[in-house]
Amino acid sequence: MSESASARRHLADHPLTFRRELVARIMHSIIAGESCSIVGVASTGKSNLFRFLIRPDVRHRYLGEGWGKYLFLYVDTNSLTELSEWGLYKLLLWRVVEAVEDLEVESQWSKLFSDLYQQALLPEKRPLARSYLEWDAKNLCQRLGFNLVFLFDEFDEIFRQVDTRFFLSLRALRDEHKYRLSYVVATRDELSRIREDMGECESFYELFSLNTYGLGSYNRADAIHMVQRLVARRGIPVTDDETNLLIEVSGGHPGILRAAFWALSDRKIEKSGDISRQFFLDHLDIQAECAKIWDSIGEDERTALADLAAGYPLQRLERGIVRLLRLKGLVRESRAGQAAVFCQLFENFVNQQGVFRDIRLDKKSGKVWVEGRAISDLTPGEFTLLSYLFERRGEVCSRDELEALYPGKSQNVDTLMDQLRGKIESAPRRPKYVITVRGRGFKLDRAPSGQL
Secondary structure (H helix, E strand, C coil): CCCCHHHHHHHHHCCCCHHHHHHHHHHHHCCCCCEEECCCCCCHHHHHHHHHHHCCCHHHHHHHHHHHHEEEEEEEEECCCCCCCHHHHHHHHHHHEEEEEEEECCCCHHHHHHHHHHHCCCHHHHHHHHHHHHHHHHHHHCCCCCEEEEEEEEEEEEEECCHHHHHHHHHHHHHHHCEEEEEEECCCCCCCHHHHHHHHHHHHHCCCCEEEECCCCCHHHHHHHHHHHHHHHHCCCCHHHHHHHHHHHCCCCHHHHHHEEEEEEEHHHHCCCCCCCCCCCCHHHHHHHHHHHHHCCCCHHHHHHHHHCEEEEEEEEHHHHHHHHHHHEEEECCCCEEEECCHHHHHHHHHHHCCCCCCCECCCCCCEEEEEEECCCCCCCHHHHHHHHHHCCCCCCCCCCCCCCCCCCCCCCCHHHHHHHHHCCCCCCCCCCCCEEEECCCEECCCCCCCC
C-alpha cells in the first residue's frame, strides 16, 4: 500500500481523542448504569458520534478491561419500516440478533434470539413483541452477564409521535435491569420541548433530566483533524493560515466547516485568487448549511439569536433560551464576557432572516409576549387567530381564511380582531401590529409610524 493511501485510511477513522470531553461524560453515565440525552442541531455529527461510540477500541479506552461485557445496540431510526411501537420493537429485536452474532456465545442462544425476532414479524404476534424484548434483555443481562446500551439516533420523531406506552415500557425495562441497562438518545432539541404530553412520559424523561449533554462545534484539535480528512479525500492541500481561517469563520461547526472547505478547495482548483471572509459569507452551500441549523431550532431560539446578532440586550424571557442555545453550541462567550452567536458566518445568516422581534409566541405552551410583556388573558379563539397571523407575519390574510379557522362556529372576524387588538396593542385604535389592509384582510406586521 502506498504511503498516501495509508495516510488516507488512517484519516478515515476519528482518533481516540475525538469529542473527548463529551465521550467521557457519556461513558461515565454508562458505567454508572445511567441514561443520557445528547442534544445537537443539524449537521453536528450525532450519527458520527454514535458510530464512534460503538468502536471496540473506543469502548476499551473508556470502559476499561470489562468493556467486552458492554453490549452496544445502535438503533438507527432511519431504518424503521414504520413509526410505531411494533416497528420499534421489531428493530430492537433485530439489533439484538445482529449483536449476538458477533459474540462468543453458544449457538443455541443465537438461535433463540433469532427465533424470537422471526416470531415478532408475524402480524398475529405483534402484541407479544414487547415481551420478546423483555425476554432478550433478561437473558442478556442476567444469564449472559452483559450490560445493555441502546443508542437511539434521530430520536425526535419517535419521542414526538410514538404512543406513550412504548416509553413507559422502556422505563420498566430499565427498572427491571437497573444499573445493567442504559439508553443514550440523540435529538435536535431537549426532550422536554419535543413532546406535548410530557406529563404522560415523565417517568421516562426522568432517566435523562440530569444527564443532558450538548453536541456543539468541534474543539480545535477535532476541527484540524476534520480538515486533514477532507484534504485527504479531495487531494487539495491547504495552508496553516487557510486552516485557521476555515475554523475561525465556521466556529468549528462540522457542517459549516465542511461546506467552507469544499468552497475553498473549489476556489483553489479554479485558481480564482485570494480567499476573503466575504467569499465565505456569500457562498450558497454555506448558506444552505446555516439554513439547516435555522430550520432545526424553535421560534423562541431564533428570536434570541436574532437579538444577539443585532446587538440587542437580551430580555428576561430570552435568558432561559440562551442556556439552551449554549447547550447546542450556537452561543459562545464574547471577549467582553457577553453571549454572542458562535461564528461569523451564522451570525451573518441570522441577520439576513428579518426576524419579527416585537411579538413572541410559543405555540406549544400557549404563551405570548408583546414587547417583553406577558399576555395571559387571550381566549382560545384569540390565540388561534394570533397564531395564524404570526405564522404568516407580513402576509395579508383574507377574512375567508380567518373565518375558516373556526369551522362550525359563527365567529365575527372583525369583532375577534378588535378583542385581540385590545389585549396586545397599546393603542388599539391606532394598531401597530395587527394591521387592516383595506379590501383585502389583515396582517401581522410592524406598521410604519402613524399608519392606521
